[in-house]
Amino acid sequence: MTVILNQSFTGISIGAVLLLIALGLTLTFGQMGVINMAHGEFIMAGAYTTYVLQKDISGAGVSLLIALPLAFLVAGSLGALLEWLLIRRLYTRPLDTLLVTWGVSLMLQQLARDIFGAPNVQTHAPDLLTGNISVGGITLANNRLFILGLALLCVLGVTLILRLTPLGRRIRAVVQNRDLAEVSGIATGRVDRMTFFIGSGLAGVAGVALTLVGPIGPTMGTNYIVDAFLVVVVGGIAQLKGSVITAFALGVLQSVLEYSTTVSVAKVIVLVAIVAFLQWRPQGLYTLRTRSLA
C-alpha cells in the first residue's frame, strides 16, 4: 500500500513538472494554434537564470525567490521577441511554425553551450527544500512539494488572469473566435504577444523549478517538451483544467507503469494509451464547441 502511495506521489510530482511546462504551452497553442518547439529552451533560460543568480547572490533561498520573477521576465521576453520576429509572420501556417521554432531551439541550445559550456551545471537547493516529510508512512520530498505548490499557484494565477482581467477576457475572445474578436475592436496582435509573453514566462518558472530536481544543461528542455506537448494534445486547449487533469494523470500512469514494468516499456504503453484516448476524444479532454469545420 505504501509502495503504491509513494509511487503515486512520485507520479504527482512528475505531473506537477509537466503541468508547469504544459501550462504555458496550452496558452500559446490554444491562442494561436502555434506549436512552439523553442518552449523547451525557455525552460532552459529560466534554469540558467537561477544558476547565474546563485553565483552572484550567496543565499540559496533568497536567490531562488528572486529567480522566480526574474526567470519569468527573461523567458517571457525571449518568447515575446520570438513572436514578434518570426511567429506573427507565420500565423496561417501552424505546421511550418513548428519547424521554424525547432530551428530557433537549435540555435538557442548552441548559444547556451557557447555561454555556459556544454557540461551540465548544478545549483544548490535551499536547506528548507532538501529534506523530507513523512506523512502516514509515505515520504514526501520537500523540493517535490514545493514544485507541486508552485504549479498549483501558477494554475491559480493564470486562471485568475483569464477570468478576471481585461487581458484575460480578450485572450478568451481571441481563442474562441479570432475574426469576431478582431472586428469587435480587440487588437489581436497585441493580445497574441501578451499571451506569448505569459506562456513563455511560465516556461521560465518551470525552469527554476527544475533546477531543484536535476542538473541544468543546454538540452534539458528537450527531455520534457514532447511529454508536455502530449499533455496539451490530450487535455485539449479550451480549458486549463484539461491540462491539469492530464498532467497529473499522465504523471501517475507513467510512474506506476515504471514501477511495474520498466521506464522504456512505460513510455510505449503511455503513448498507446494516448492514441487510444484520442479515439474517444480526438480533440482532447475539453474542446471548444463551435460550428466551424476546422
Place this chain on the structure above:
Amino acid sequence: MTTTLTPTKTTPTAGPTPSLLERLRVPGAFLLGAVLLMGVAPLALSDFRLDLLAKYLCYAIVAVGVSLAWGRGGLLVLGQGVFFGLGGYAMAMHLKLADAAATGQTLPDFMQLYGTGDTLPWWWQPFANPAFALAMTVLLPMAVAALLGFFVFRRRVKGAYFAILSQALAAALAIWLVGQQATTGGTNGLTDIQGFFGYDLGDPVNQRTVYFIIAAALLLLMAAARQLFVSRYGELLVAVRDSEERVRFFGYDPANVKLVAYVVAAGMAGLAGALFVPAVGIISPALIGIVPSIGFVIGAAVGGRASLVGAVLGAIAVAWAQSTLSDAFPAAWTYLQGLLFVLAVGFLPGGLASLVTVLRRRRTPTTQTGGTA
C-alpha cells in the same frame, strides 16, 4: 497553404499539345539523374566518398516519402526515424545472425556480452530467414504506419496533433530500444556488420555494389513517386492537403487518402533504413530518435517539399553539409542548421526549388510598373 500546386492533367486552358521538348523534359531529367548517379559518380568519386554518397542517398530515399506525405499530403511526418529504424533493425538483425552463423555461433556477438541465456529470443528467430527479413524491412514499417494512421486519421486527428503523435512515436521507439540492451544492443545499436548476403562488406567492390543497389532503389522510387504524383490519387492527395473538408463533401474519405500516403512514405523510409545498414554498417537509437527524425524533414524543406527533385537534392545537400561541417565546426554547424530551418521553412516554404518561380514572380510586377510610368 499557398505552395505551388501541381498542374492538373485536366486543366481546360491546357492549350495545344505540348511540344516534343516539353514531353521529353521529365524522362530527360530522369535519364540525366541516372547517368549522374550510376555512371559519373562511381567513376569520379573515391571509395570513401562513394560510401558517403551511398549514405546520403539513403536519406534521399526517406525524402521521397517525406515529399509525398508532407509536400503533397500536408502530413507533417516528424517520426520517419521510426520507420527508418524498423527497416534498419530488421535488416541488421538478419545480417548479425548471418555473421554469427558464418563463424559457427548461434548468438550475435553483443548478446554473448549482455545476454542472459544462450537461446535466441523468439522474435529474433524468424529473421534468420533472408526472405522474411527482407520482407519485414518494408512490411513492418508499413504495418506500424497503417496501425497508427488508421486510428489517428479515422478520428480526424490532424495538423499539429498528428505531428506531435508521430514525434512521440519516434521518442518511444528510441527509448524502448535503449532499454532492451540484452536483445537490441541498447544505446550502441547493432554494430560491426561484416557481411551482406554472403558478400564481405569490407571489400571495396562489394561496397560499390551496395552503392549501385541504393542508387537504383532511389531512381526507381523517384519514378514510382512521380507516377503517383501525377495520378488521380496524387491530385486527390493535394486536394486533401489544401481543403480536406471540401474533398469530404465530394464523397471521398480523406482518412484513406492520407493513410495511403503515410503508409507508402513509411515503406520508403523502411527500405532506406534497410539499405543504410550495409552502406554504413550500423543502426542505433541515435539514428532514429526525435532529432534525426526532424532531420529527415529538413532536407525536404530546404530543397522544396512539394517538388520531388527538390526534396531529394535538399536531403543530399543537407546530409553532405552536415558531415562536412559538423566535424570541423560543430558550433557553427548547429547555428547554420537552425538558421537554415528558419529561413527555408519560414520564408521560402516552397524550398530552393521554388526560388526560380519566386524570383520570376517578383520581377514581373516591376516590369509592369515600368511600363505604366
